[in-house]
Amino acid sequence: MSRSPDHLWTRLLLWRHRLTVPQFTVVTGALVIAVGTLLLASPLCSSDDVGLWQALFTVTSAITVTGLSIIDVGKDLTFFGQVTLAGLIITGGLGLMAITTFLQGFVQGRSGLRLRLDKGRALDEFGVGGIGPTFHRILITAGCVMGVGTLILYIFGFTDISNHGERLWAAMFHCISAYNNAGFGLWSDNLVGYKGNPVVNGVIGSLIVTGGIGWRVTNDLWEKRFRLQRIRRLSLHTRLVLRSTLLLIVIGALGLLFTEQFAPDGVINTLTLWDKLQVTIFQSITTRTAGFNTVPLSIETLSDAGLLLMIVLMFIGASPGGTGGGIKTTTFAVLMGATRSTLEDRKEVIIRRHQIPGDIVLKAVGVALASGLFVILMTLLLGLGPTAGGEPTAHQAYSFLEKLFTCMSAFGTVGLDVGVTANLNRWGQLVLMVGMFVGRLGIMLLLSALYGSRPQSRVGYPREEVFI
Numbered sequence: 001m002s003r004s005p006d007h008l009w010t011r012l013l014l015w016r017h018r019l020t021v022p023q024f025t026v027v028t029g030a031l032v033i034a035v036g037t038l039l040l041a042s043p044l045c046s047s048d049d050v051g052l053w054q055a056l057f058t059v060t061s062a063i064t065v066t067g068l069s070i071i072d073v074g075k076d077l078t079f080f081g082q083v084t085l086a087g088l089i090i091t092g093g094l095g096l097m098a099i100t101t102f103l104q105g106f107v108q109g110r111s112g113l114r115l116r117l118d119k120g121r122a123l124d125e126f127g128v129g130g131i132g133p134t135f136h137r138i139l140i141t142a143g144c145v146m147g148v149g150t151l152i153l154y155i156f157g158f159t160d161i162s163n164h165g166e167r168l169w170a171a172m173f174h175c176i177s178a179y180n181n182a183g184f185g186l187w188s189d190n191l192v193g194y195k196g197n198p199v200v201n202g203v204i205g206s207l208i209v210t211g212g213i214g215w216r217v218t219n220d221l222w223e224k225r226f227r228l229q230r231i232r233r234l235s236l237h238t239r240l241v242l243r244s245t246l247l248l249i250v251i252g253a254l255g256l257l258f259t260e261q262f263a264p265d266g267v268i269n270t271l272t273l274w275d276k277l278q279v280t281i282f283q284s285i286t287t288r289t290a291g292f293n294t295v296p297l298s299i300e301t302l303s304d305a306g307l308l309l310m311i312v313l314m315f316i317g318a319s320p321g322g323t324g325g326g327i328k329t330t331t332f333a334v335l336m337g338a339t340r341s342t343l344e345d346r347k348e349v350i351i352r353r354h355q356i357p358g359d360i361v362l363k364a365v366g367v368a369l370a371s372g373l374f375v376i377l378m379t380l381l382l383g384l385g386p387t388a389g390g391e392p393t394a395h396q397a398y399s400f401l402e403k404l405f406t407c408m409s410a411f412g413t414v415g416l417d418v419g420v421t422a423n424l425n426r427w428g429q430l431v432l433m434v435g436m437f438v439g440r441l442g443i444m445l446l447l448s449a450l451y452g453s454r455p456q457s458r459v460g461y462p463r464e465e466v467f468i
Contacts, residue, residue, distance in 0.1 A: 025441065033059050036088050045081030046071075053426060060433045062088035064440035065323055067183025067291030067415020068432060070422045074186040082169075085184065086176045092440065093180025093211070093323040094142055138215050142179060145210055149175040149203050157199040178207035181324040183291020183415030195294035196275045201282045208290040209245065214321025217241045236354050237330065241319045244329035248316060252284030253277075255309045263303035267295045287313045289324025291415025298418050299402055307405055307418070314412040315371070325413030325439045327371050334364040363444070370443045371411070374435075378407040381431045382424075406432065411439040 033056070040046060041055035050058075054071050061068045062085055071077070077085060153171035161167035170186055177184045185191060194200040210218065220238040234242075257280045260266040268276045279295055286292045287310045295301065302310075317326010337351040338361055349356040382403045398420055406420045410432040421432065438446050 025445070029063065029437065029441065032088075032091065033063055036063065036084070039084055040077075040081060045078055045084055047076050047078075050076050053429075057429055057433060058085070059088060060436055061415070062182065062184070063092035064325075064413050064436040065089060065093045065180045065182040066325075066410060066413040066436045066440070067177070068410060068417055068421050068436070069184065069415075070429065072188055073184055074188065079169075082173060082186070086173055089176055089180050089182045089184065093182065094138060137219070141215070141218060142211075145207065146172075146175045146179050149179070149207050152199065152203050157194075157197065157203060174204065175207055178204045178290060178292065179211040179323065181208060181211050181289040181291075181318060181322070181413070183286070185292065189296070191292050191294045192296060195271075195279055195282075198278065201278050201294065204290075204292060205282055205285045208285050208292075209249075211323040212289055212318035213241050213245060214319045216321045217319065236352060237320075239352060240330050240333045244333050245319065248288065248313065248329065249281065249284050252287060252309065252313050253280040256280040256283055256306055259303050259306040259309060263306065265300075266303065267301040283310075284313070287414065287416065288316060289314075289318040289322075289326060289412060289414050291409070293416060297416060299399060302418075304401060307401055310416070311405055311408050314408045314414045314416070315375070317412050317414075325411070327368050331364045331367050334361060335368060338364070367442075367444055374438065374443060375404075375407050375411050378411060378431055378435045379404050382407055382428055384427070407435060410435040413439050 036059035037052060037056045040059055041050060041052050046055065050071055054076075057068075057070050058073075060066075073082065073085065150168070150171045153175065154168050158167050158170050161170060173184075173186055174191075176182075183190075187193065191200065191204070216235075217238045220235055224233050257268075257276060260268045260280070261276070263269075268279055271279065282292075282294050299307070315326060316332045317328055318324025319329045333351065334349065334356055337349045337356060341347075341349045349361050379400075383400075402418050402420050405416075405418055408414070409416045413436060421429070424432070
């Protein structure tokens, strides 16, 4: 018995109305990736070397603001293709969840309190930071920051590019990529040619940090800009993000300086002290979610200790409300606070004379544990069959550290590559695409989309201690 088109459309409308915000987000994200893939694979955007698979991987990486790529953006994409890629980066970095929420509001036609609360929770999970007028302010702030960065790079940064049009586009593209923590570059060696340029390092690094700390922090700093002499006026969230970010940058830079300085044939051994500081500080910043590199990255150019340190930084990632990935700096801070409280035999988690609610602590533990297990699963899948050695004709075996680094880079939406991604077969690249998508949406939001919201149980259970 055939069904009429009207009947199928009615069922589709009913199914659409039953979708929760997390489920609607997953569906919309998949649709955006599908449309972007078809567009990027067209002759208008790319050369004949870019097929549907290459376009799918690139678009997934752009929407998830990761930066892993199996094509040469500067050579394989036309100017229109590069503009399309920049638009996809902005969509993934600033607007995927907010756009999804607005779309759901239009198609469902409901604006009750419960739906608004549902939207707020979803946005908080994804990290955009607000809807309505707030989202407009996010776009205005992002436009101003990227505009100033573009102007500085055009005038003082990419001065080696003689063509003014090319220089302007290079400055604009890299500022878009940096602010959204994407890591895409127009050159095959990324930013290696500018490792000794303080303007490029400073502008790109500042944009990465600004985009990574999130709208809540930026807005809090702006609203209290005349009272910053008393840091306690800032919210606890802002203080945690700023201190965690600064601490991780310093520890990462000093750690990389130490590990690579004493490594045999280290990548920074031949550099001057000033260039060493620029490289290590920049890599400490970009490792946490951005994916740019000013030195060649591979198992030969970096020590095992340096790669392991970068893996830890990628796992922590950026901050809530930012354009980066990872478990977030505040999650890491809460976990460190819980560890300190345990060592001090406290029953509450105290950070900066503030008690952290128990549900927040549980959420931090859940996010960290689920994320770690997911990366381990990705690494196991990446080691199955011929994927472990790339293409069967390559006869190149990757070490466990290389596979773990690549999986963490994908899940943390970082985009740093040690020469593994382009040589993987399609199964391996599919593992990375799934990891990028899950990492950008957030492991908790994905689980919420899969299982839906469950009512809180009113049943109480007896307590019993276990030995830890």
